[in-house]
Amino acid sequence: MRAATQLFWFLGSLAVAAGFVAAWQAICALGLVSPIFLPPPDAVWGALVAGFATGDTLANLAATVARVFGGWLLASAVGASVGALIGVSRRARIYIAPSLEFLRPLPVSALVPIFIGILGFSEQMVLTVIAFGALWPVLLGTVHGFSAVEPRLYEVASTLRMSRLAVIGKIALPSALPDILAGMRVGLTVSLILVVVAEILGSREGLGYAILLAQRAYRSADLFAGIALLGLIGYLTALALNRLEARLIHWR
Amino acid sequence: MAQAGPSPLLSSPGNGGTRFDPRGLLLPGVLLAVAELLALLYVPADSFSLAAPHQIAVELGRLLIDGTLLIASLETLGSAIAGLALGGSVGLILGVAFGLSPTLDRLMSLSVEALRPIPPAALIPLSLLVFGFGFSMEIAITAFTCTWPVLVLTRAAIGETEPGLMEVARVLRISFWRRATRIVLPGAVARIFVAFRLAAAISLIVAVTVEVVANPRGLGYGMMIATQSLHPAISFAFLAWIAIVGWAFNLALVQLERWFFNPAGRA
Numbered sequence: 001m002r003a004a005t006q007l008f009w010f011l012g013s014l015a016v017a018a019g020f021v022a023a024w025q026a027i028c029a030l031g032l033v034s035p036i037f038l039p040p041p042d043a044v045w046g047a048l049v050a051g052f053a054t055g056d057t058l059a060n061l062a063a064t065v066a067r068v069f070g071g072w073l074l075a076s077a078v079g080a081s082v083g084a085l086i087g088v089s090r091r092a093r094i095y096i097a098p099s100l101e102f103l104r105p106l107p108v109s110a111l112v113p114i115f116i117g118i119l120g121f122s123e124q125m126v127l128t129v130i131a132f133g134a135l136w137p138v139l140l141g142t143v144h145g146f147s148a149v150e151p152r153l154y155e156v157a158s159t160l161r162m163s164r165l166a167v168i169g170k171i172a173l174p175s176a177l178p179d180i181l182a183g184m185r186v187g188l189t190v191s192l193i194l195v196v197v198a199e200i201l202g203s204r205e206g207l208g209y210a211i212l213l214a215q216r217a218y219r220s221a222d223l224f225a226g227i228a229l230l231g232l233i234g235y236l237t238a239l240a241l242n243r244l245e246a247r248l249i250h251w252r
Numbered sequence: 253m254a255q256a257g258p259s260p261l262l263s264s265p266g267n268g269g270t271r272f273d274p275r276g277l278l279l280p281g282v283l284l285a286v287a288e289l290l291a292l293l294y295v296p297a298d299s300f301s302l303a304a305p306h307q308i309a310v311e312l313g314r315l316l317i318d319g320t321l322l323i324a325s326l327e328t329l330g331s332a333i334a335g336l337a338l339g340g341s342v343g344l345i346l347g348v349a350f351g352l353s354p355t356l357d358r359l360m361s362l363s364v365e366a367l368r369p370i371p372p373a374a375l376i377p378l379s380l381l382v383f384g385f386g387f388s389m390e391i392a393i394t395a396f397t398c399t400w401p402v403l404v405l406t407r408a409a410i411g412e413t414e415p416g417l418m419e420v421a422r423v424l425r426i427s428f429w430r431r432a433t434r435i436v437l438p439g440a441v442a443r444i445f446v447a448f449r450l451a452a453a454i455s456l457i458v459a460v461t462v463e464v465v466a467n468p469r470g471l472g473y474g475m476m477i478a479t480q481s482l483h484p485a486i487s488f489a490f491l492a493w494i495a496i497v498g499w500a501f502n503l504a505l506v507q508l509e510r511w512f513f514n515p516a517g518r519a
Contacts, residue, residue: 013362020363037382098276105498109461113479117301196373200465215377227374234369
């Protein structure tokens with residue numbers, strides 16, 4: 001019964017979305033907006049299909065996705081490890097947390113020109129930018145998670161004479177996991193933004209660079225197709241992370 | 253995006269504020285000294301990509317005095333706040349509507365979920381195509397980005413209205429409009445403010461990003477042009493200033509929230 005209700009609402013929202021697309025098509029058919037600014041949906045679909053037919057889109061997609069995952073995984077690993085080290089030590093937090101707090105609101109995209117200056121228009125530059133940007137949310141989330149562990153659990157652990165490693169593995173890490181995952185989720189959003197910024201500024205082949213070229217040549221349908229693909233990556237990665245989260249912290 | 257909260261590391265609930273602890277200054281001090289030393293040893297004075305901290309400080313002072321940074325900051329903050337006002341209003345209206353009507357929320361869910369994950373940077377070429385260079389293209393992207401966190405958090409805030417109050421309203425046959433303005437919104441207003449504070453922090457990041465990538469104005473552009481003309485000291489000075497502006501902006505927002513929603517002053 002619940003599945004049937006869910007299906008009903010899904011079909012309902014699908015119908016609404018289809019209505020929006022139909023309205024979009026109608027607006028274009030009536031010539032209300034210049035097709036340079038707003039290409040009709042069938043043209044965007046055509047551009048998407050044509051792009052995949054030549055293989056260009058697939059190559060761009062693969063390059064962009066590989067950069068996002070490479071940078072994000074690196075950032076998550078480093079962020080979670082360093083965050084754990086800072087988070088378990090009260091003294092480390094006193095000395096390091098204020099600096100982290102100061103840097104937290106810094107827009108990482110502002111660092112792209114500087115990374116280009118140091119690393120050039122290279123693949124390492126793109127990966128470094130993404131990893132550096134995605135590092136902060138994971139690091140801060142982990143520090144917060146480790147410092148917010150219920151103190152009584154530590155008392156229990158010392159009563160049970162648990163080893164330091166066991167305390168981290170069995171108490172601190174599971175307790176901090178929701179915060180780490182929340183940081184990784186923000187990190188993924190940041191990665192997707194930075195991959196586009198780095199590709200555009202660094203002239204590296206990929207979806208971000210492809211939409212810039214499409215804009216310069218006034219190929220609006222290709223531009224919209226690229227934006228749709230980037231949105232799809234964002235949607236699917238967020239969905240995958242939701243599933244992972246539900247599985248990892250099933251006790252919640 | 254709900255992670256960009258008010259200093260999760262420093263202010264635990266109830267301690268009233270982030271008290272200044274001089275020990276926090278040790279790390280930046282040591283890092284600056286190390287950077288100065290490394291620059292002295294390894295970075296030539298005419299380097300195209302790096303600069304020593306003292307050179308950066310000199311440029312920062314010069315750019316502050318000649319007004320460059322002030323004008324650029326106003327341009328960037330202006331776009332960020334305009335985008336926040338526009339996107340935040342749309343997000344607020346939609347969030348209230350979706351929060352009050354679960355039917356509307358469910359029907360719109362696919363459309364919202366299709367637009368929300370689009371990375372704002374991907375909209376830069378589109379916005380450039382439509383608006384050309386200028387404030388409009390930057391404000392449009394900032395507004396798009398600010399819409400979603402405000403929408404989602406407002407919807408959640410309204411969805412968590414005390415059910416007992418709604419029952420009372422139903423028993424008393426209070427009209428929909430009065431229910432919205434007298435019961436739902438007052439209960440949700442503190443959380444809606446948090447939503448706006450988060451969106452404000454995001455708006456500044458997006459505005460700088462747009463300027464770095466495309467728009468020839470503001471702090472992001474100043475930094476970009478300094479890098480391209482191979483003046484590393486100036487671009488690092490811009491970067492330091494962007495960090496200071498971001499930090500001050502966040503601090504101001506947190507203070508504003510404290511001032512509005514001082515727990516002691518609430519009935």
